[in-house]
Amino acid sequence: MVKQANPDHPVHTLIAERWSPYGFADRPVREADLCSLFEAARWAASSYNEQPWSYIVARKERGEEFSHLLSCLVEANQGWAKAAPVLMLSVVTFNFRRNNKPNRAAEHDLGLSAGNLSLEATARGLSVHQMAGILPERARELYRIPAGSEAVTGFAIGYAADPDAVPDPFAERDRAPRQRKPLSAFVFGGEWGKATDVVGG
Amino acid sequence: MVKQANPDHPVHTLIAERWSPYGFADRPVREADLCSLFEAARWAASSYNEQPWSYIVARKERGEEFSHLLSCLVEANQGWAKAAPVLMLSVVTFNFRRNNKPNRAAEHDLGLSAGNLSLEATARGLSVHQMAGILPERARELYRIPAGSEAVTGFAIGYAADPDAVPDPFAERDRAPRQRKPLSAFVFGGEWGKATDVVGG
Numbered sequence: 290m291v292k293q294a295n296p297d298h299p300v301h302t303l304i305a306e307r308w309s310p311y312g313f314a315d316r317p318v319r320e321a322d323l324c325s326l327f328e329a330a331r332w333a334a335s336s337y338n339e340q341p342w343s344y345i346v347a348r349k350e351r352g353e354e355f356s357h358l359l360s361c362l363v364e365a366n367q368g369w370a371k372a373a374p375v376l377m378l379s380v381v382t383f384n385f386r387r388n389n390k391p392n393r394a395a396e397h398d399l400g401l402s403a404g405n406l407s408l409e410a411t412a413r414g415l416s417v418h419q420m421a422g423i424l425p426e427r428a429r430e431l432y433r434i435p436a437g438s439e440a441v442t443g444f445a446i447g448y449a450a451d452p453d454a455v456p457d458p459f460a461e462r463d464r465a466p467r468q469r470k471p472l473s474a475f476v477f478g479g480e481w482g483k484a485t486d487v488v489g490g
Numbered sequence: 491m492v493k494q495a496n497p498d499h500p501v502h503t504l505i506a507e508r509w510s511p512y513g514f515a516d517r518p519v520r521e522a523d524l525c526s527l528f529e530a531a532r533w534a535a536s537s538y539n540e541q542p543w544s545y546i547v548a549r550k551e552r553g554e555e556f557s558h559l560l561s562c563l564v565e566a567n568q569g570w571a572k573a574a575p576v577l578m579l580s581v582v583t584f585n586f587r588r589n590n591k592p593n594r595a596a597e598h599d600l601g602l603s604a605g606n607l608s609l610e611a612t613a614r615g616l617s618v619h620q621m622a623g624i625l626p627e628r629a630r631e632l633y634r635i636p637a638g639s640e641a642v643t644g645f646a647i648g649y650a651a652d653p654d655a656v657p658d659p660f661a662e663r664d665r666a667p668r669q670r671k672p673l674s675a676f677v678f679g680g681e682w683g684k685a686t687d688v689v690g691g
Contacts, residue, residue: 298529301613327677328499331670336622343676394622400601412502421537421595432682469532475544476528481633
């Protein structure tokens with residue numbers, strides 16, 4: 290299944306076709322594909338090339354590793370994410386390595402990296418559903434994440450299921466059309482809140 | 491000019507070819523291309539579909555708007571970014587609209603959106619150089635950005651120049667190869683700091 294965006298202006302297929310399914314098929318992800326996902330995450334831009342991102346990954350075939358990672362998601366997310374063949378956490382490191390000063394862009398740059406990973410997944414027919422609903426302190430304890438770093442998001446990775454094979458209420462969510470604010474609501478010109486004329490403001 | 495990554499595992503062309511030039515050619519960006527960049531930013535994923543991102547854009551042909559935006563960059567970035575035909579700021583909104591509670595993923599999700607924009611640019615032969623070096627309080631004052639939102643990054647957008655036409659020290663930076671940490675340094679398995687065997691740990 291592919292759930293297209295309905296953009297007002299043309300965008301690349303990888304951007305239009307990326308979406309976050311609740312239903313995952315019972316089909317493993319090849320290790321070579323996983324490596325390419327991490328590789329895509331690796332080549333994101335970052336402030337001072339700090340690369341303030343880390344990932345913790347667990348595959349379903351490693352039962353204990355998988356259930357450890359699943360336990361770092363909030364319960365509502367565990368309900369659907371347990372069907373995915375691969376789970377992951379992203380972790381941000383807050384300070385620069387070179388001088389230990391705060392990196393104001395750290396979480397932003399983690400997002401750039403996660404976005405790359407997600408688009409590489411789309412290019413390989415895989416789907417990624419990112420979650421803010423995780424338990425960072427549970428993850429810290431379980432994986433011994435040091436002070437100065439913190440888990441930020443969870444990822445379910447795999448092949449999107451046919452909604453007919455997905456239990457409710459998740460099938461309904463997967464069938465719902467994708468929606469976004471119009472460009473005029475967030476692309477401004479000379480003043481905050483006033484759309485730039487480039488987007489018809 | 492295209493400055494390829496040298497990935498250890500295959501990644502999509504758009505990810506391998508994205509880089510952040512210091513030198514920009516004296517060539518304007520079509521409005522239709524700009525709209526597609528914003529459209530790509532629009533379709534990023536976000537926690538609760540909050541879309542906590544806004545953008546403020548200025549084109550060189552609007553002299554006053556452009557110099558206003560340029561003045562929101564730190565001096566070292568003004569030196570090279572003034573050559574770009576389009577400048578931009580990203581702005582994050584920290585709390586959810588629906589309940590005014592803190593959105594823990596706000597800056598991360600801004601990064602997802604900015605990453606989409608950057609890959610759409612690559613697909614159109616454009617380059618984006620993002621900067622953490624901006625003056626958020628200058629931007630707040632100039633654009634009347636309300637409390638609860640804050641400028642996070644700057645963007646120079648345009649066509650990368652031939653390094654032979656770029657003054658030093660910027661040409662040298664544009665000629666330097668791109669470098670990243672190896673996967674084993676940031677993709678972990680059962681424990682923090684230990685590479686997963688998927689990436690050869």
